[in-house]
Amino acid sequence: MSKIRLEATAIDLRFDESILEQVQQAHDYLHQNGGSAGHGFLGWIDPPAESGELAEELLGAAAYIRGKADVLLVIGIGGSYAGGRAGIEMLTHPFRNQLPPEQRNGPEIYFLGQNLSASYIKGLLSILEDRDVIVNVISKSGTTTETAIAFRIVLGWMHNKYGAKETARRIIATTDRSKGNLRRISEAGDYRTFDIPEDVAGRYSVLTPVGLLPMAVAGIDIQSMLRGARDARDQYSTCDLTQNICYQYAVARNKLLNQGKLIEILVSYEPGMALFAEWWKQLFGESEGKDGKGIFPASVQFTTDLHSIGQYVQQGPRHLFETILWVEDAHCNVELPELAGDPDELNYLAGKTLNFVNEQAFFGALQAHTEGDVPNLVLRIPRLDAQHVGHLFYFFEKACALSGYLLGVNPFDQPGVEMSKRNMFKLLGKSGSTL
Numbered sequence: 001m002s003k004i005r006l007e008a009t010a011i012d013l014r015f016d017e018s019i020l021e022q023v024q025q026a027h028d029y030l031h032q033n034g035g036s037a038g039h040g041f042l043g044w045i046d047p048p049a050e051s052g053e054l055a056e057e058l059l060g061a062a063a064y065i066r067g068k069a070d071v072l073l074v075i076g077i078g079g080s081y082a083g084g085r086a087g088i089e090m091l092t093h094p095f096r097n098q099l100p101p102e103q104r105n106g107p108e109i110y111f112l113g114q115n116l117s118a119s120y121i122k123g124l125l126s127i128l129e130d131r132d133v134i135v136n137v138i139s140k141s142g143t144t145t146e147t148a149i150a151f152r153i154v155l156g157w158m159h160n161k162y163g164a165k166e167t168a169r170r171i172i173a174t175t176d177r178s179k180g181n182l183r184r185i186s187e188a189g190d191y192r193t194f195d196i197p198e199d200v201a202g203r204y205s206v207l208t209p210v211g212l213l214p215m216a217v218a219g220i221d222i223q224s225m226l227r228g229a230r231d232a233r234d235q236y237s238t239c240d241l242t243q244n245i246c247y248q249y250a251v252a253r254n255k256l257l258n259q260g261k262l263i264e265i266l267v268s269y270e271p272g273m274a275l276f277a278e279w280w281k282q283l284f285g286e287s288e289g290k291d292g293k294g295i296f297p298a299s300v301q302f303t304t305d306l307h308s309i310g311q312y313v314q315q316g317p318r319h320l321f322e323t324i325l326w327v328e329d330a331h332c333n334v335e336l337p338e339l340a341g342d343p344d345e346l347n348y349l350a351g352k353t354l355n356f357v358n359e360q361a362f363f364g365a366l367q368a369h370t371e372g373d374v375p376n377l378v379l380r381i382p383r384l385d386a387q388h389v390g391h392l393f394y395f396f397e398k399a400c401a402l403s404g405y406l407l408g409v410n411p412f413d414q415p416g417v418e419m420s421k422r423n424m425f426k427l428l429g430k431s432g433s434t435l
């Protein structure tokens with residue numbers, strides 16, 4: 001696998017001695033599994049083996065779903081949703097669900113439980129009347145309201161469609177090994193289950209059954225993905241900052257924060273990476289935004305957003321920096337044809353490719369933003385295949401954990417999320433809830 005590279009404009013990636021001690025301490029927190037806030041949540045540090053028992057079981061379950069269903073419904077929110085969807089959107093056809101079955105490689109896949117919209121769930125169920133459906137419901141706590149509501153509605157719909165016995169064969173629950181409502185419901189309903197390791201927080205769980213099962217159903221080579229993640233684990237296990245670009249990224253963003261750069265914008269030039277940016281935002285937002293600290297994680301899709309908030313990036317307040325995900329080898333290309341008479345004045349590009357034009361847009365924006373005092377970090381990703389995407393998931397998980405420790409927060413809890421949940425329960429009249 002060729003390596004991911006980190007480059008920077010307007011940021012000095014050389015680091016002074018003072019930071020090395022902090023990096024060493026944060027590294028020890030992650031690798032010695034003790035002494036730090038959140039030390040019970042380091043299970044993601046060692047991704048599952050690509051040819052181990054879990055991978056085999058997941059491939060078996062995926063084959064069952066692929067053989068039996070026209071549609072997989074994935075129910076979950078946050079860390080129990082975004083990573084799997086991100087992987088599918090990055091690694092499969094951009095209009096996968098619209099393809100004829102023989103070209104699609106697996107069932108159509110739809111996601112629900114990540115909002116409380118009646119029109120979304122009603123609309124989705126209305127297109128599934130004549131389809132054969134299997135459900136993968138995912139919740140670590142087993143009690144998240146959006147997921148639980150969607151699952152209750154879908155369960156009723158499945159019972160009407162298939163009856164209780166067949167419904168039980170069509171539900172796979174991914175949840176905690178022993179705790180929570182979803183575990184209890186699964187045992188009572190005799191559903192097949194996959195465990196979410198207790199020592200992996202939701203936003204670090206993409207490389208567990210949470211993300212791996214939906215991706216395997218979509219025909220993604222999850223063994224290759226795990227190989228990429230384990231390569232990343234080996235590559236980023238050194239504390240030598242000169243050798244470890246994952247740590248360089250974590251240190252650079254903290255350095256930028258100390259210089260007043262309060263917002264990090266994740267930039268990509270492939271629409272298929274939009275959900276990856278959502279996954280990244282939860283990862284960093286929930287991990288670092290606490291105790292009055294943290295960089296605000298935002299994202300843009302270029303070139304689309306160059307024509308909208310590009311103006312703000314170029315000339316608004318100078319409190320932001322960009323992290324660009326640049327894919328070097330886009331796996332397909334389109335050449336611009338010559339047009340007689342040149343009515344649209346594009347013949348100067350005839351024979352050139354869209355990837356070439358996209359790359360010039362990248363260079364142009366990079367230069368403009370750097371000149372506009374927006375520092376840029378560029379992650380050059382050789383190509384978007386399962387192995388590199390596995391590597392990328394791991395890269396950001398480790399960078400986020402290290403960065404959180406450098407910032408002085410616990411990167412594995414999310415106490416703030418609880419406040420709005422509590423308020424909502426009170427407003428809904430849930431018994432035992434107080435504001």
Ligand SMILES: O=P(O)(O)OC[C@H]1O[C@](O)(CO)[C@@H](O)[C@@H]1O
Nearest residue numbers: 077078079080139140141144202
């Ligand atoms: O898997 P669960 O327990 O349903 O949680 C889903 C998401 O909800 C959160 O707890 C936030 O409410 C996230 O941390 C988590 O990823």
